[in-house]
Amino acid sequence: MKMKKLGASILATIMAASMLAGCGQSSNQTAETSADAQASETTEVAADASTAAGETAGEKTIEPTEITFWHYMTGNLEETLTALTDEFNSTNEYGITVTLVNQGYASDLQTKLQASAAADALPDLTQAYNNWLTPYLDKIVHLDDFVANDFDNWDDIVEAYRGECSEFGFVHAVPFNKSTYVLFYNKTLFDELGIEAPKTWADVEADAKIVSDAKGIAFIGYDDSTGAIEATLKQNGESFVDETGALFDTDGGREAFEYLSNLYSNGYARLVGEDGYFSNVISNQNIASYVGSSAGVSYITAEGWELGVAPLPGNKVNAANMAGTNIVMFSQDTNKQLAAWEYLKFLTSTESTSKWAVSTGYLPVRQSAYETAEYKAYMEENICAAACYEQSKDFFYSPTFDASNDIRNSVSPAFEQLVLDKADAQTWFDTILSTINAQY
Amino acid sequence: MDKKSFKGYLYLLPSIIIMVCFTLYPLVRAIIMSFLGDYSIINDSYNSIGFENYKALFSDPDFGKSLINTAIYVVCVVPASIILSLLFAVLINSCKKLKALFQTIYFLPYVTSVIAIGIVWRWMFNSNYGLINYVLSIFGVEPIQWLNLPEYAMPALIIFAIWKSMAFNILIFLAGLQTIPEDLYRAARIDSTPRLRVFTRITVPSLAPMIVYSSVIGMIGAFKVYNEVFSLFQGKAGPANSAMTIVYYIYDKFYNSYKYGVAAAGSVVLFLIILALTQIQLKVTGGRKK
Numbered sequence: 212m213k214m215k216k217l218g219a220s221i222l223a224t225i226m227a228a229s230m231l232a233g234c235g236q237s238s239n240q241t242a243e244t245s246a247d248a249q250a251s252e253t254t255e256v257a258a259d260a261s262t263a264a265g266e267t268a269g270e271k272t273i274e275p276t277e278i279t280f281w282h283y284m285t286g287n288l289e290e291t292l293t294a295l296t297d298e299f300n301s302t303n304e305y306g307i308t309v310t311l312v313n314q315g316y317a318s319d320l321q322t323k324l325q326a327s328a329a330a331d332a333l334p335d336l337t338q339a340y341n342n343w344l345t346p347y348l349d350k351i352v353h354l355d356d357f358v359a360n361d362f363d364n365w366d367d368i369v370e371a372y373r374g375e376c377s378e379f380g381f382v383h384a385v386p387f388n389k390s391t392y393v394l395f396y397n398k399t400l401f402d403e404l405g406i407e408a409p410k411t412w413a414d415v416e417a418d419a420k421i422v423s424d425a426k427g428i429a430f431i432g433y434d435d436s437t438g439a440i441e442a443t444l445k446q447n448g449e450s451f452v453d454e455t456g457a458l459f460d461t462d463g464g465r466e467a468f469e470y471l472s473n474l475y476s477n478g479y480a481r482l483v484g485e486d487g488y489f490s491n492v493i494s495n496q497n498i499a500s501y502v503g504s505s506a507g508v509s510y511i512t513a514e515g516w517e518l519g520v521a522p523l524p525g526n527k528v529n530a531a532n533m534a535g536t537n538i539v540m541f542s543q544d545t546n547k548q549l550a551a552w553e554y555l556k557f558l559t560s561t562e563s564t565s566k567w568a569v570s571t572g573y574l575p576v577r578q579s580a581y582e583t584a585e586y587k588a589y590m591e592e593n594i595c596a597a598a599c600y601e602q603s604k605d606f607f608y609s610p611t612f613d614a615s616n617d618i619r620n621s622v623s624p625a626f627e628q629l630v631l632d633k634a635d636a637q638t639w640f641d642t643i644l645s646t647i648n649a650q651y
Numbered sequence: 652m653d654k655k656s657f658k659g660y661l662y663l664l665p666s667i668i669i670m671v672c673f674t675l676y677p678l679v680r681a682i683i684m685s686f687l688g689d690y691s692i693i694n695d696s697y698n699s700i701g702f703e704n705y706k707a708l709f710s711d712p713d714f715g716k717s718l719i720n721t722a723i724y725v726v727c728v729v730p731a732s733i734i735l736s737l738l739f740a741v742l743i744n745s746c747k748k749l750k751a752l753f754q755t756i757y758f759l760p761y762v763t764s765v766i767a768i769g770i771v772w773r774w775m776f777n778s779n780y781g782l783i784n785y786v787l788s789i790f791g792v793e794p795i796q797w798l799n800l801p802e803y804a805m806p807a808l809i810i811f812a813i814w815k816s817m818a819f820n821i822l823i824f825l826a827g828l829q830t831i832p833e834d835l836y837r838a839a840r841i842d843s844t845p846r847l848r849v850f851t852r853i854t855v856p857s858l859a860p861m862i863v864y865s866s867v868i869g870m871i872g873a874f875k876v877y878n879e880v881f882s883l884f885q886g887k888a889g890p891a892n893s894a895m896t897i898v899y900y901i902y903d904k905f906y907n908s909y910k911y912g913v914a915a916a917g918s919v920v921l922f923l924i925i926l927a928l929t930q931i932q933l934k935v936t937g938g939r940k941k
Contacts, residue, residue: 318886322906329692346909347693484799485777487885617908624892631801631891 273549275306278542280554281337282311283320284388289313291570299557307550309336317536333541335551338387340536341378341611342619352540354382357552367577368559371606376537378611384537385555386576388506388567391606392438392532393598395493395511396500398519400426408500408521412446412470415524419479422499429481431474432489434503436626437619438532438609440643442502442523443467445530445607454612457647463527468643469636470526476633504534508572508595520595522602529605535573574599617650678922684915692911704916713892714917717900720805724896725873727809728816733865735813736820741854743821744828754825761818769882772811773798776883798884801893808894812879816872820865827861828854863936867929874925877902897921 284292289311296309312334314320321343327333328347344351358365365373372386396408401418404425409415419430433439441451447467450458459467474480486492489501490510502523511518523531538555542548557563565580567573569589574596580586581600590596609615625646629639684690688699708714743753760768775782776797784794797807831854839849855862877898880888888895888903897917905914 325692325906325909346691350693482799482890484890485773485797620903620907624888628801628891 271305271549273305273307273553274546276308276547276550278307278309278336278547278551278554279334280309280311280538281314281320281323281334283314283317283338285313288388288571288573291567295558295563295567296554299554303553303557305550305553307553309554335542335547336538336540336554338536339384339539341375341384341608342616344379344383344539345611345613345616348379348383350541351383352542352548354385354540354552358382361552362556363560367561367579369574369576369578369603369606371533371603371608372537372576375533375608378608384539385559387536387538387558388571388573389533389535389576390504390506390573391534391599391602392435392442392502392523393505393595393602394431394500394502394521394523395490395508396519396521397493397496397498397516399516400496400499401519408519409524410521411524412526416473416479418499419474419477423477423479426499428497428499429478430499431480432483432492432498432501433480434483434489434501434507435532437622439502440467440471440622440626441609442530442532442607443471446523446526446528448527451609452615452618452647453610454614456651457644460644465636465640468639472629472634472636472639475630476635480630482627482630505595505599506535506573518594520598522598522605525605529602530607531602531605533606533608568596572596574603614650618647621646621650681915681918681922684912685919687912690912690915691909697912704912705920707910707913708916708920711913713895714897714900716892717895717897720893720895721874721876721897723805724809724812724876725870728812728873729866729869731809732813732816732820732869733862736817736865737824737855737858737862739817740821740824740828741850744825754822757821758818760815761822765815765878766882768815769811769879772883773885776807776811799890801890804884804889804894808879808883808889811883812873812876815879816869820869823861823865824858827858831857859936863932866936867932870928870932871925874921874928 280296282289282292293311296311300308314323317338317340320338321340324333324337324339324343325346328350333347333350368376368386369389372389376382376384376386394408400422401407404421406418406421407414409418415431422428422430444451444459444464444467447463447470449461449463449467452458458464471480481498483489483492486497488507488510489498489503490507492498493501494510494512494514496516505520508518508520522529538558540548540551540555542551558567559576561575561577561579561583564575564577565583565586568575568580569585572593572595575581575586581590581603586596590600622643625642629642632638634642684692685704686700686702687697688701688703690697739757743750743757746753774780776784778784778794778796778799781797783797784792787795795803797803835853835857836849839853844852875898876896880894880896880899884890884894888899898921901914901917901921904910904917
């Protein structure tokens with residue numbers, strides 16, 4: 212009898228323990244919105260690529276090898292990536308074979324990378340947001356020498372992408388599937404009410420009043436609320452955060468929160484709530500416009516109405532969030548580094564990047580790709596691509612540092628609470644400021 | 652050790668090895684990690700040894716909220732699920748013809764992915780088009796913003812979880828009902844005992860071991876709730892984090908904030924809570940049986 216009880220206790224203990232072992236599975240970011248906070252912490256340098264790149268200056272000798280590339284592209288995106296990779300595999304002169312490995316959603320890839328970093332089993336190449344990399348920054352191959360010695364015009368890469376890819380103090384990545392936040396709007400509704408896509412905050416407020424009075428629906432929503440705060444501050448010429456703390460304790464900062472607070476308390480803006488993403492809300496014509504990633508355009512179903520896409524409205528200046536990942540290298544072997552670099556050069560070439568952009572709707576990473584006949588023709592037909600291009604000079608990226616993830620994770624729920632409470636501008640400002648400063 | 656018991660241990664060896672590798676070792680590691688300040692799983696580095704993580708944990712209002720939410724969840728879901736499952740099991744059992752059919756139907760939630768069920772429930776909870784609000788509207792109830800407002804997030808989660816956890820309990824109780832000797836019921840019929848009395852005096856006491864089992868398993872499972880939150884709120888912890896649970900908190904700290912030590916400390920706290928409560932539960936129910 213006693214034995215039985217003991218057995219039961221042990222069983223219960225083990226069951227309770229099993230939760231310690233593995234509470235793993237997908238996390239809470241999705242490709243569509245995970246806007247990528249990024250970074251500015253300079254870490255001690257590890258993998259040194261100078262020897263590898265040095266060799267490239269002279270005669271190149273790359274032994275045939277296999278490169279593993281982890282990605283999270285699905286559907287048409289994956290097909291395009293596969294086609295490009297097949298082209299590289301069959302045409303490169305060194306016998307390099309790049310093997311694509313799909314790791315599921317972006318969040319799955321993030322989790323897998325973290326586990327692989329702990330097990331020291333990282334792939335040669337992977338897609339990654341900067342804010343995934345902070346725990347294992349010292350395992351990333353520095354690409355500065357490659358870029359300096361063996362790259363066709365780094366300055367041709369869109370400036371904001373270059374900044375993002377070197378924000379840790381060295382070139383840690385090359386840009387790949389880039390997108391930006393744009394304003395999607397219901398053109399049919401806008402035409403009916405005689406309004407145009409807003410260019411300024413004042414336009415937003417005026418248009419919102421018209422829509423609200425005539426239709427009783429909200430005018431605007433933001434898929435990424437932390438991103439919305441950041442962009443609003445930037446549009447008012449202010450900064451959001453850096454590694455020292457919040458930077459918007461200024462008059463301009465307060466103005467930005469006044470704008471947001473007014474939008475929500477007047478019912479001009481709404482939360483996405485149960486609908487998950489605003490692409491669903493606008494598809495059902497329950498909102499007039501929303502700010503979301505250009506990569507999410509395929510999720511919008513415009514049946515019985517016409518979709519319009521415009522650059523983000525600005526105030527003192529224009530500013531638009533960037534999104535999408537870059538490619539990072541982890542190979543420790545010199546030959547593999549050289550081989551992987553060949554592939555990265557191929558993917559970021561003007562030809563490849565414009566092919567990629569036309570087929571997927573992501574943005575070209577090179578300025579020269581915008582000039583190709585292929586992409587120009589694409590932009591004429593694709594309003595989303597045209598709007599993205601129009602604001603490409605206004606791109607900014609969110610800095611990554613120790614607290615940047617916590618800031619993203621804590622600001623979103625605080626934002627929701629403020630909206631639900633119909634808080635005034637002062638409360639908005641105080642709450643967001645203290646939420647951020649508590650994360651350091 | 653005689654030859655016979657040696658052989659017995661040999662048979663146990665495979666499962667012992669698996670348990671040591673995948674249960675005991677991670678448990679020990681998690682406990683160690685929880686005492687290492689600023690621990691990194693990437694290169695095993697840490698700054699200090701002590702209670703730093705526990706201090707951070709208990710000063711974080713989100714953790715407090717997750718403890719309260721989890722407690723509410725357990726207190727509501729486990730008893731409600733057991734009571735409802737018991738009633739349904741008895742009903743199914745009494746309906747001899749369609750028993751197999753109903754048994755299958757009620758077991759479906761258990762074998763279906765939580766994520767898939769979550770999508771369906773998200774639709775049922777939808778404030779505009781949802782089935783639940785439609786049914787409520789028949790009784791003149793205004794549409795409830797189940798998934799949009801923080802105050803309804805926990806109730807929605809609890810309703811979803813009760814329904815989901817019933818499947819397993821019904822199965823256990825149905826199996827238990829088969830073991831009750833028919834003689835007892837016959838004797839009750841001869842004495843023309845009222846049905847309710849039959850239920851409370853024969854069915855429930857005979858099922859007592861299953862009810863204890865279900866409540867222990869159910870409680871452990873309920874403390875570890877994560878999938879339900881994830882699937883109902885599309886990967887978030889509800890509006891304004893209003894449905895944050897302990898495991899969600901642990902997961903978030905580990906994978907999104909890279910605070911490995913704090914996550915480990917959270918899981919140790921959860922472990923201790925579950926351990927203490929299951930011990931109490933086993934003591935109480937075990938004592939009554941004697």
